[in-house]
Amino acid sequence: MREKAQNPVTLSDELLGWYDIHARIMPWRVPPQNRRAGQTPDPYRVWLSEVMLQQTTVVTVRDYFERFTARWPTVTDLARARDADVMGEWAGLGYYARARNLLKCARAVVADHDGAFPADHSVLLKLPGIGPYTAAAISSIAFDLPHAVLDGNVERVMARLHDIHTPLPDAKPLLMTQAEALTPQQRPGDYAQAVMDLGATICTPKSPACGICPWRAPCLARARGTAADLPRKTPKKPKPTRRGTVYLGQREDGAWLLETRPEKGLLGGMLGWPGSEWVDITQPPPQTTPPADAQWVQLNAEVRHTFTHFHLTLAVFTAQIDPSTEPHQGRFIPRSEFRPSDLPTVMRKALNLAKDAL
DNA sequence: TATGCGTGGGG
DNA sequence: TCCCCAAGCAT
The missing domain is CATH 1.10.340.30 (Hypothetical protein; domain 2)
Known part of the structure:
Protein backbone atom coordinates (compact mmCIF):
# COMPACT_ATOMS: atom_id res chain seq x y z
CA MET A 1 0.00 0.00 0.00
CA LEU A 230 3.95 -6.08 -25.52
CA PRO A 231 5.16 -4.11 -27.27
CA ARG A 232 3.18 -4.95 -30.38
CA LYS A 233 5.02 -4.55 -33.68
CA THR A 234 3.95 -4.22 -37.28
CA PRO A 235 4.75 -7.45 -39.16
CA LYS A 236 7.99 -7.67 -41.15
CA LYS A 237 8.50 -8.54 -44.77
CA PRO A 238 9.97 -11.95 -45.65
CA LYS A 239 13.66 -12.04 -46.61
CA PRO A 240 14.51 -12.84 -50.23
CA THR A 241 17.51 -15.00 -51.14
CA ARG A 242 20.37 -13.83 -53.35
CA ARG A 243 23.26 -15.65 -54.98
CA GLY A 244 26.77 -14.64 -55.92
CA THR A 245 30.33 -15.78 -56.48
CA VAL A 246 33.57 -14.86 -54.74
CA TYR A 247 37.16 -15.53 -55.83
CA LEU A 248 39.87 -16.26 -53.27
CA GLY A 249 43.18 -15.92 -55.06
CA GLN A 250 46.55 -16.36 -53.38
CA ARG A 251 50.11 -15.89 -54.62
CA GLU A 252 52.94 -18.28 -53.79
CA ASP A 253 54.28 -15.76 -51.28
CA GLY A 254 50.97 -15.90 -49.39
CA ALA A 255 49.55 -12.56 -50.55
CA TRP A 256 45.74 -12.56 -50.96
CA LEU A 257 43.84 -10.83 -53.77
CA LEU A 258 41.35 -8.53 -52.03
CA GLU A 259 39.44 -5.34 -52.71
CA THR A 260 38.18 -2.45 -50.61
CA ARG A 261 34.45 -2.19 -51.20
CA PRO A 262 32.85 1.13 -52.19
CA GLU A 263 32.10 3.57 -49.36
CA LYS A 264 28.35 3.40 -49.78
CA GLY A 265 26.05 0.42 -49.52
CA LEU A 266 26.39 -3.05 -48.05
CA LEU A 267 29.72 -3.68 -46.25
CA GLY A 268 30.77 -0.22 -47.45
CA GLY A 269 34.44 0.57 -46.95
CA MET A 270 35.23 -2.98 -45.84
CA LEU A 271 37.78 -5.43 -47.19
CA GLY A 272 36.31 -8.25 -49.26
CA TRP A 273 36.91 -10.88 -51.93
CA PRO A 274 36.42 -9.84 -55.55
CA GLY A 275 33.37 -11.41 -57.13
CA SER A 276 30.06 -11.10 -58.92
CA GLU A 277 27.04 -9.00 -58.12
CA TRP A 278 24.58 -10.61 -55.71
CA VAL A 279 21.23 -11.12 -57.44
CA ASP A 280 17.90 -12.53 -56.34
CA ILE A 281 17.52 -16.25 -57.05
CA THR A 282 14.43 -15.52 -59.14
CA GLN A 283 16.65 -13.60 -61.58
CA PRO A 284 19.03 -15.12 -64.13
CA PRO A 285 22.48 -15.70 -62.57
CA PRO A 286 24.97 -12.85 -63.09
CA GLN A 287 27.94 -13.32 -65.36
CA THR A 288 31.07 -13.85 -63.33
CA THR A 289 34.51 -12.79 -64.43
CA PRO A 290 37.44 -13.88 -62.25
CA PRO A 291 39.59 -11.00 -60.98
CA ALA A 292 42.77 -12.46 -62.45
CA ASP A 293 43.83 -15.08 -64.96
CA ALA A 294 44.43 -18.41 -63.23
CA GLN A 295 43.16 -21.97 -62.89
CA TRP A 296 40.11 -21.34 -60.75
CA VAL A 297 38.55 -24.30 -58.94
CA GLN A 298 35.12 -24.21 -57.33
CA LEU A 299 34.79 -25.53 -53.78
CA ASN A 300 32.23 -28.18 -53.03
CA ALA A 301 30.75 -26.16 -50.17
CA GLU A 302 29.01 -22.78 -50.37
CA VAL A 303 28.87 -19.86 -47.97
CA ARG A 304 25.50 -19.26 -46.37
CA HIS A 305 24.90 -15.98 -44.61
CA THR A 306 21.93 -13.87 -43.57
CA PHE A 307 21.99 -10.08 -43.63
CA THR A 308 19.37 -7.77 -42.18
CA HIS A 309 17.17 -7.91 -45.26
CA PHE A 310 18.20 -10.95 -47.34
CA HIS A 311 19.72 -14.43 -47.28
CA LEU A 312 22.86 -15.01 -49.31
CA THR A 313 24.45 -18.08 -50.85
CA LEU A 314 27.96 -17.69 -52.24
CA ALA A 315 29.83 -20.00 -54.59
CA VAL A 316 33.56 -19.97 -53.77
CA PHE A 317 36.41 -20.33 -56.28
CA THR A 318 40.06 -20.58 -55.32
CA ALA A 319 43.29 -20.37 -57.30
CA GLN A 320 47.03 -20.01 -56.99
CA ILE A 321 47.98 -16.89 -58.93
CA ASP A 322 51.27 -16.58 -60.76
CA PRO A 323 53.50 -13.78 -59.41
CA SER A 324 53.73 -12.20 -62.87
CA THR A 325 49.95 -11.95 -63.23
CA GLU A 326 48.38 -8.49 -63.00
CA PRO A 327 44.87 -8.63 -61.47
CA HIS A 328 42.14 -6.68 -63.22
CA GLN A 329 40.14 -6.38 -59.99
CA GLY A 330 41.39 -5.82 -56.45
CA ARG A 331 44.98 -5.79 -55.17
CA PHE A 332 47.36 -8.17 -53.46
CA ILE A 333 47.73 -7.75 -49.73
CA PRO A 334 50.94 -9.29 -48.34
CA ARG A 335 50.54 -12.06 -45.81
CA SER A 336 52.20 -9.90 -43.16
CA GLU A 337 49.61 -7.14 -43.58
CA PHE A 338 46.55 -9.38 -43.70
CA ARG A 339 44.52 -10.27 -40.64
CA PRO A 340 41.48 -12.51 -41.23
CA SER A 341 39.82 -10.55 -38.43
CA ASP A 342 39.85 -7.48 -40.69
CA LEU A 343 37.21 -9.15 -42.86
CA PRO A 344 33.47 -8.78 -42.35
CA THR A 345 31.93 -12.07 -41.24
CA VAL A 346 30.54 -13.17 -44.60
CA MET A 347 33.98 -12.77 -46.17
CA ARG A 348 35.65 -14.58 -43.29
CA LYS A 349 33.26 -17.49 -43.81
CA ALA A 350 34.50 -17.80 -47.39
CA LEU A 351 38.11 -17.81 -46.20
CA ASN A 352 37.37 -20.52 -43.64
CA LEU A 353 35.75 -22.67 -46.32
CA ALA A 354 38.80 -22.29 -48.54
CA LYS A 355 41.16 -23.17 -45.70
CA ASP A 356 39.11 -26.27 -44.88
CA ALA A 357 39.35 -27.35 -48.51
CA LEU A 358 43.15 -27.08 -48.63
C1' DT B 1 8.21 7.92 -44.23
C1' DA B 2 10.08 3.52 -45.64
C1' DT B 3 13.92 1.21 -46.55
C1' DG B 4 18.81 -0.25 -46.30
C1' DC B 5 22.11 -1.63 -43.27
C1' DG B 6 25.40 -7.04 -39.83
C1' DT B 7 25.88 -10.25 -36.72
C1' DG B 8 25.36 -13.71 -33.05
C1' DG B 9 22.61 -15.83 -29.51
C1' DG B 10 18.33 -17.64 -27.65
C1' DG B 11 13.87 -19.93 -27.84
C1' DT C 1 15.75 -24.87 -38.62
C1' DC C 2 13.86 -21.01 -38.32
C1' DC C 3 12.44 -16.48 -36.36
C1' DC C 4 13.21 -12.90 -33.17
C1' DC C 5 15.81 -9.65 -31.37
C1' DA C 6 19.77 -6.12 -29.66
C1' DA C 7 21.71 0.65 -25.77
C1' DG C 8 19.51 3.11 -34.16
C1' DC C 9 21.01 6.06 -37.96
C1' DA C 10 20.96 7.94 -42.66
C1' DT C 11 18.66 8.97 -46.60
Whole structure:
Protein backbone atom coordinates (compact mmCIF):
# COMPACT_ATOMS: atom_id res chain seq x y z
CA MET A 1 0.00 0.00 0.00
CA ARG A 2 2.59 2.49 1.11
CA GLU A 3 4.77 1.44 -1.80
CA LYS A 4 2.10 2.41 -4.32
CA ALA A 5 1.50 5.72 -2.63
CA GLN A 6 5.19 6.54 -3.03
CA ASN A 7 5.14 5.77 -6.74
CA PRO A 8 7.96 3.24 -7.06
CA VAL A 9 8.53 4.18 -10.71
CA THR A 10 11.80 5.90 -10.03
CA LEU A 11 15.48 5.41 -9.43
CA SER A 12 14.89 3.34 -6.31
CA ASP A 13 17.58 1.50 -4.37
CA GLU A 14 16.11 -1.71 -5.71
CA LEU A 15 16.55 -0.57 -9.29
CA LEU A 16 20.07 0.68 -8.54
CA GLY A 17 20.96 -2.67 -7.02
CA TRP A 18 20.46 -4.35 -10.36
CA TYR A 19 22.21 -1.51 -12.13
CA ASP A 20 25.25 -1.92 -9.92
CA ILE A 21 25.58 -5.62 -10.78
CA HIS A 22 25.67 -4.87 -14.49
CA ALA A 23 28.28 -2.15 -14.10
CA ARG A 24 30.89 -4.82 -13.46
CA ILE A 25 30.62 -6.28 -16.94
CA MET A 26 30.51 -2.93 -18.74
CA PRO A 27 33.97 -1.33 -18.85
CA TRP A 28 32.55 2.00 -20.05
CA ARG A 29 30.38 2.43 -16.99
CA VAL A 30 31.13 4.45 -13.86
CA PRO A 31 29.33 2.70 -10.97
CA PRO A 32 26.91 4.87 -8.96
CA GLN A 33 29.05 4.99 -5.83
CA ASN A 34 32.07 6.18 -7.84
CA ARG A 35 29.91 8.79 -9.51
CA ARG A 36 28.66 10.03 -6.17
CA ALA A 37 32.31 10.23 -5.11
CA GLY A 38 32.91 12.67 -7.92
CA GLN A 39 34.14 10.45 -10.73
CA THR A 40 32.61 11.43 -14.06
CA PRO A 41 32.46 9.27 -17.17
CA ASP A 42 34.80 10.02 -20.07
CA PRO A 43 32.53 11.37 -22.85
CA TYR A 44 34.75 9.66 -25.45
CA ARG A 45 34.18 6.27 -23.85
CA VAL A 46 30.46 6.94 -23.44
CA TRP A 47 30.15 7.94 -27.09
CA LEU A 48 32.20 5.00 -28.35
CA SER A 49 30.25 2.48 -26.28
CA GLU A 50 26.89 3.92 -27.28
CA VAL A 51 27.70 3.80 -30.98
CA MET A 52 28.90 0.20 -30.64
CA LEU A 53 25.76 -0.68 -28.68
CA GLN A 54 23.46 0.48 -31.45
CA GLN A 55 21.50 -2.67 -32.34
CA THR A 56 24.27 -4.74 -30.74
CA THR A 57 24.39 -6.71 -27.50
CA VAL A 58 26.55 -5.83 -24.49
CA VAL A 59 28.35 -9.19 -24.63
CA THR A 60 29.38 -8.61 -28.24
CA VAL A 61 30.47 -5.00 -27.71
CA ARG A 62 32.68 -5.64 -24.67
CA ASP A 63 35.77 -6.98 -26.46
CA TYR A 64 35.52 -4.48 -29.31
CA PHE A 65 35.34 -1.64 -26.81
CA GLU A 66 38.44 -2.89 -24.99
CA ARG A 67 40.43 -3.21 -28.22
CA PHE A 68 39.37 0.22 -29.50
CA THR A 69 40.18 2.07 -26.28
CA ALA A 70 43.51 0.25 -25.93
CA ARG A 71 44.51 1.21 -29.47
CA TRP A 72 42.96 4.70 -29.47
CA PRO A 73 42.66 5.97 -25.88
CA THR A 74 41.29 9.40 -26.80
CA VAL A 75 39.11 10.92 -29.50
CA THR A 76 42.20 12.72 -30.81
CA ASP A 77 44.00 9.41 -31.25
CA LEU A 78 41.01 8.00 -33.09
CA ALA A 79 40.72 11.07 -35.32
CA ARG A 80 44.32 10.51 -36.45
CA ALA A 81 43.80 6.83 -37.24
CA ARG A 82 43.89 5.50 -40.78
CA ASP A 83 40.49 4.60 -42.21
CA ALA A 84 41.54 1.03 -43.03
CA ASP A 85 42.74 0.45 -39.46
CA VAL A 86 39.42 1.55 -37.97
CA MET A 87 37.36 -0.45 -40.47
CA GLY A 88 39.51 -3.51 -39.78
CA GLU A 89 39.13 -3.14 -36.02
CA TRP A 90 35.35 -2.81 -36.48
CA ALA A 91 35.15 -5.91 -38.73
CA GLY A 92 32.66 -8.45 -37.41
CA LEU A 93 30.64 -5.92 -35.45
CA GLY A 94 28.29 -5.15 -38.33
CA TYR A 95 26.47 -2.04 -39.54
CA TYR A 96 29.68 -0.68 -40.98
CA ALA A 97 28.27 2.79 -41.62
CA ARG A 98 28.72 3.18 -37.87
CA ALA A 99 32.50 2.83 -38.25
CA ARG A 100 32.65 5.27 -41.15
CA ASN A 101 30.59 7.79 -39.17
CA LEU A 102 32.66 7.09 -36.06
CA LEU A 103 35.74 8.39 -37.83
CA LYS A 104 33.89 11.37 -39.31
CA CYS A 105 32.56 12.22 -35.87
CA ALA A 106 35.95 11.93 -34.16
CA ARG A 107 37.49 14.21 -36.76
CA ALA A 108 34.63 16.69 -36.42
CA VAL A 109 35.04 16.77 -32.64
CA VAL A 110 38.74 17.53 -33.05
CA ALA A 111 38.30 20.03 -35.88
CA ASP A 112 35.17 21.85 -34.71
CA HIS A 113 34.99 21.31 -30.94
CA ASP A 114 38.59 21.50 -29.79
CA GLY A 115 38.76 17.77 -29.18
CA ALA A 116 36.00 17.75 -26.55
CA PHE A 117 32.52 16.34 -26.98
CA PRO A 118 29.96 19.16 -26.66
CA ALA A 119 27.80 19.00 -23.53
CA ASP A 120 24.74 20.00 -25.54
CA HIS A 121 22.08 17.67 -26.88
CA SER A 122 21.27 19.70 -30.00
CA VAL A 123 24.96 20.08 -30.90
CA LEU A 124 25.63 16.38 -30.39
CA LEU A 125 22.69 15.61 -32.67
CA LYS A 126 24.46 17.32 -35.57
CA LEU A 127 27.49 15.01 -35.41
CA PRO A 128 27.76 12.06 -37.81
CA GLY A 129 26.31 8.82 -36.48
CA ILE A 130 24.67 10.49 -33.49
CA GLY A 131 20.88 10.30 -33.66
CA PRO A 132 18.12 11.00 -31.11
CA TYR A 133 18.97 8.03 -28.90
CA THR A 134 22.74 8.45 -28.83
CA ALA A 135 22.51 12.22 -28.29
CA ALA A 136 20.24 11.63 -25.28
CA ALA A 137 22.49 8.84 -23.98
CA ILE A 138 25.65 10.98 -24.13
CA SER A 139 23.82 13.99 -22.67
CA SER A 140 22.50 12.06 -19.71
CA ILE A 141 25.29 9.56 -19.04
CA ALA A 142 28.34 11.73 -19.73
CA PHE A 143 26.99 15.15 -18.74
CA ASP A 144 24.07 14.37 -16.41
CA LEU A 145 21.67 16.41 -18.50
CA PRO A 146 18.03 15.30 -18.09
CA HIS A 147 17.32 13.91 -21.56
CA ALA A 148 15.15 10.81 -21.94
CA VAL A 149 16.68 7.84 -23.74
CA LEU A 150 14.29 5.82 -25.91
CA ASP A 151 15.84 2.61 -27.16
CA GLY A 152 14.30 -0.81 -27.69
CA ASN A 153 14.50 -1.55 -23.97
CA VAL A 154 12.78 1.63 -22.86
CA GLU A 155 10.12 1.20 -25.55
CA ARG A 156 9.29 -2.21 -24.15
CA VAL A 157 9.34 -1.08 -20.51
CA MET A 158 7.11 1.93 -21.22
CA ALA A 159 4.68 -0.09 -23.35
CA ARG A 160 4.25 -2.57 -20.51
CA LEU A 161 4.23 -0.08 -17.65
CA HIS A 162 1.36 1.80 -19.33
CA ASP A 163 -0.16 -1.19 -21.18
CA ILE A 164 0.13 0.53 -24.55
CA HIS A 165 -1.11 -1.66 -27.41
CA THR A 166 -0.39 0.65 -30.34
CA PRO A 167 2.15 -1.21 -32.51
CA LEU A 168 5.69 0.07 -33.08
CA PRO A 169 6.91 2.20 -34.70
CA ASP A 170 3.65 4.22 -34.56
CA ALA A 171 3.73 4.16 -30.75
CA LYS A 172 7.16 5.84 -30.54
CA PRO A 173 5.97 9.42 -29.91
CA LEU A 174 3.66 8.26 -27.11
CA LEU A 175 6.37 6.06 -25.59
CA MET A 176 8.78 8.99 -25.71
CA THR A 177 6.26 11.15 -23.86
CA GLN A 178 6.03 8.50 -21.14
CA ALA A 179 9.82 8.12 -20.99
CA GLU A 180 10.27 11.88 -20.62
CA ALA A 181 7.69 12.05 -17.86
CA LEU A 182 9.66 9.50 -15.83
CA THR A 183 13.15 10.89 -16.42
CA PRO A 184 14.31 12.51 -13.17
CA GLN A 185 16.17 15.80 -12.85
CA GLN A 186 18.48 14.16 -10.30
CA ARG A 187 21.01 11.68 -11.67
CA PRO A 188 19.43 11.26 -15.11
CA GLY A 189 22.54 9.35 -16.27
CA ASP A 190 22.22 6.64 -13.65
CA TYR A 191 18.49 6.49 -14.32
CA ALA A 192 18.94 6.11 -18.10
CA GLN A 193 21.31 3.20 -17.71
CA ALA A 194 19.22 1.62 -14.96
CA VAL A 195 16.00 1.63 -16.97
CA MET A 196 17.82 0.14 -19.98
CA ASP A 197 19.31 -2.55 -17.73
CA LEU A 198 15.82 -3.27 -16.45
CA GLY A 199 14.65 -3.88 -20.00
CA ALA A 200 17.70 -5.94 -20.90
CA THR A 201 17.64 -8.28 -17.91
CA ILE A 202 14.19 -8.30 -16.27
CA CYS A 203 11.60 -6.74 -18.57
CA THR A 204 12.84 -8.99 -21.41
CA PRO A 205 11.02 -9.56 -24.72
CA LYS A 206 10.15 -13.16 -23.89
CA SER A 207 9.06 -14.45 -20.47
CA PRO A 208 9.76 -11.27 -18.48
CA ALA A 209 10.75 -11.79 -14.84
CA CYS A 210 7.86 -9.76 -13.44
CA GLY A 211 8.15 -11.45 -10.04
CA ILE A 212 11.47 -9.75 -9.28
CA CYS A 213 10.84 -6.49 -11.16
CA PRO A 214 11.34 -3.31 -9.12
CA TRP A 215 8.41 -1.82 -11.02
CA ARG A 216 5.98 -4.75 -10.67
CA ALA A 217 3.63 -2.74 -8.42
CA PRO A 218 2.76 0.08 -10.82
CA CYS A 219 3.00 -2.01 -14.03
CA LEU A 220 -0.33 -2.05 -15.83
CA ALA A 221 0.57 -4.88 -18.21
CA ARG A 222 1.64 -6.99 -15.24
CA ALA A 223 -1.72 -6.35 -13.59
CA ARG A 224 -3.66 -7.15 -16.77
CA GLY A 225 -1.53 -10.11 -17.86
CA THR A 226 -0.51 -8.56 -21.18
CA ALA A 227 3.21 -8.03 -20.51
CA ALA A 228 4.45 -10.92 -22.67
CA ASP A 229 2.47 -9.59 -25.66
CA LEU A 230 3.95 -6.08 -25.52
CA PRO A 231 5.16 -4.11 -27.27
CA ARG A 232 3.18 -4.95 -30.38
CA LYS A 233 5.02 -4.55 -33.68
CA THR A 234 3.95 -4.22 -37.28
CA PRO A 235 4.75 -7.45 -39.16
CA LYS A 236 7.99 -7.67 -41.15
CA LYS A 237 8.50 -8.54 -44.77
CA PRO A 238 9.97 -11.95 -45.65
CA LYS A 239 13.66 -12.04 -46.61
CA PRO A 240 14.51 -12.84 -50.23
CA THR A 241 17.51 -15.00 -51.14
CA ARG A 242 20.37 -13.83 -53.35
CA ARG A 243 23.26 -15.65 -54.98
CA GLY A 244 26.77 -14.64 -55.92
CA THR A 245 30.33 -15.78 -56.48
CA VAL A 246 33.57 -14.86 -54.74
CA TYR A 247 37.16 -15.53 -55.83
CA LEU A 248 39.87 -16.26 -53.27
CA GLY A 249 43.18 -15.92 -55.06
CA GLN A 250 46.55 -16.36 -53.38
CA ARG A 251 50.11 -15.89 -54.62
CA GLU A 252 52.94 -18.28 -53.79
CA ASP A 253 54.28 -15.76 -51.28
CA GLY A 254 50.97 -15.90 -49.39
CA ALA A 255 49.55 -12.56 -50.55
CA TRP A 256 45.74 -12.56 -50.96
CA LEU A 257 43.84 -10.83 -53.77
CA LEU A 258 41.35 -8.53 -52.03
CA GLU A 259 39.44 -5.34 -52.71
CA THR A 260 38.18 -2.45 -50.61
CA ARG A 261 34.45 -2.19 -51.20
CA PRO A 262 32.85 1.13 -52.19
CA GLU A 263 32.10 3.57 -49.36
CA LYS A 264 28.35 3.40 -49.78
CA GLY A 265 26.05 0.42 -49.52
CA LEU A 266 26.39 -3.05 -48.05
CA LEU A 267 29.72 -3.68 -46.25
CA GLY A 268 30.77 -0.22 -47.45
CA GLY A 269 34.44 0.57 -46.95
CA MET A 270 35.23 -2.98 -45.84
CA LEU A 271 37.78 -5.43 -47.19
CA GLY A 272 36.31 -8.25 -49.26
CA TRP A 273 36.91 -10.88 -51.93
CA PRO A 274 36.42 -9.84 -55.55
CA GLY A 275 33.37 -11.41 -57.13
CA SER A 276 30.06 -11.10 -58.92
CA GLU A 277 27.04 -9.00 -58.12
CA TRP A 278 24.58 -10.61 -55.71
CA VAL A 279 21.23 -11.12 -57.44
CA ASP A 280 17.90 -12.53 -56.34
CA ILE A 281 17.52 -16.25 -57.05
CA THR A 282 14.43 -15.52 -59.14
CA GLN A 283 16.65 -13.60 -61.58
CA PRO A 284 19.03 -15.12 -64.13
CA PRO A 285 22.48 -15.70 -62.57
CA PRO A 286 24.97 -12.85 -63.09
CA GLN A 287 27.94 -13.32 -65.36
CA THR A 288 31.07 -13.85 -63.33
CA THR A 289 34.51 -12.79 -64.43
CA PRO A 290 37.44 -13.88 -62.25
CA PRO A 291 39.59 -11.00 -60.98
CA ALA A 292 42.77 -12.46 -62.45
CA ASP A 293 43.83 -15.08 -64.96
CA ALA A 294 44.43 -18.41 -63.23
CA GLN A 295 43.16 -21.97 -62.89
CA TRP A 296 40.11 -21.34 -60.75
CA VAL A 297 38.55 -24.30 -58.94
CA GLN A 298 35.12 -24.21 -57.33
CA LEU A 299 34.79 -25.53 -53.78
CA ASN A 300 32.23 -28.18 -53.03
CA ALA A 301 30.75 -26.16 -50.17
CA GLU A 302 29.01 -22.78 -50.37
CA VAL A 303 28.87 -19.86 -47.97
CA ARG A 304 25.50 -19.26 -46.37
CA HIS A 305 24.90 -15.98 -44.61
CA THR A 306 21.93 -13.87 -43.57
CA PHE A 307 21.99 -10.08 -43.63
CA THR A 308 19.37 -7.77 -42.18
CA HIS A 309 17.17 -7.91 -45.26
CA PHE A 310 18.20 -10.95 -47.34
CA HIS A 311 19.72 -14.43 -47.28
CA LEU A 312 22.86 -15.01 -49.31
CA THR A 313 24.45 -18.08 -50.85
CA LEU A 314 27.96 -17.69 -52.24
CA ALA A 315 29.83 -20.00 -54.59
CA VAL A 316 33.56 -19.97 -53.77
CA PHE A 317 36.41 -20.33 -56.28
CA THR A 318 40.06 -20.58 -55.32
CA ALA A 319 43.29 -20.37 -57.30
CA GLN A 320 47.03 -20.01 -56.99
CA ILE A 321 47.98 -16.89 -58.93
CA ASP A 322 51.27 -16.58 -60.76
CA PRO A 323 53.50 -13.78 -59.41
CA SER A 324 53.73 -12.20 -62.87
CA THR A 325 49.95 -11.95 -63.23
CA GLU A 326 48.38 -8.49 -63.00
CA PRO A 327 44.87 -8.63 -61.47
CA HIS A 328 42.14 -6.68 -63.22
CA GLN A 329 40.14 -6.38 -59.99
CA GLY A 330 41.39 -5.82 -56.45
CA ARG A 331 44.98 -5.79 -55.17
CA PHE A 332 47.36 -8.17 -53.46
CA ILE A 333 47.73 -7.75 -49.73
CA PRO A 334 50.94 -9.29 -48.34
CA ARG A 335 50.54 -12.06 -45.81
CA SER A 336 52.20 -9.90 -43.16
CA GLU A 337 49.61 -7.14 -43.58
CA PHE A 338 46.55 -9.38 -43.70
CA ARG A 339 44.52 -10.27 -40.64
CA PRO A 340 41.48 -12.51 -41.23
CA SER A 341 39.82 -10.55 -38.43
CA ASP A 342 39.85 -7.48 -40.69
CA LEU A 343 37.21 -9.15 -42.86
CA PRO A 344 33.47 -8.78 -42.35
CA THR A 345 31.93 -12.07 -41.24
CA VAL A 346 30.54 -13.17 -44.60
CA MET A 347 33.98 -12.77 -46.17
CA ARG A 348 35.65 -14.58 -43.29
CA LYS A 349 33.26 -17.49 -43.81
CA ALA A 350 34.50 -17.80 -47.39
CA LEU A 351 38.11 -17.81 -46.20
CA ASN A 352 37.37 -20.52 -43.64
CA LEU A 353 35.75 -22.67 -46.32
CA ALA A 354 38.80 -22.29 -48.54
CA LYS A 355 41.16 -23.17 -45.70
CA ASP A 356 39.11 -26.27 -44.88
CA ALA A 357 39.35 -27.35 -48.51
CA LEU A 358 43.15 -27.08 -48.63
C1' DT B 1 8.21 7.92 -44.23
C1' DA B 2 10.08 3.52 -45.64
C1' DT B 3 13.92 1.21 -46.55
C1' DG B 4 18.81 -0.25 -46.30
C1' DC B 5 22.11 -1.63 -43.27
C1' DG B 6 25.40 -7.04 -39.83
C1' DT B 7 25.88 -10.25 -36.72
C1' DG B 8 25.36 -13.71 -33.05
C1' DG B 9 22.61 -15.83 -29.51
C1' DG B 10 18.33 -17.64 -27.65
C1' DG B 11 13.87 -19.93 -27.84
C1' DT C 1 15.75 -24.87 -38.62
C1' DC C 2 13.86 -21.01 -38.32
C1' DC C 3 12.44 -16.48 -36.36
C1' DC C 4 13.21 -12.90 -33.17
C1' DC C 5 15.81 -9.65 -31.37
C1' DA C 6 19.77 -6.12 -29.66
C1' DA C 7 21.71 0.65 -25.77
C1' DG C 8 19.51 3.11 -34.16
C1' DC C 9 21.01 6.06 -37.96
C1' DA C 10 20.96 7.94 -42.66
C1' DT C 11 18.66 8.97 -46.60
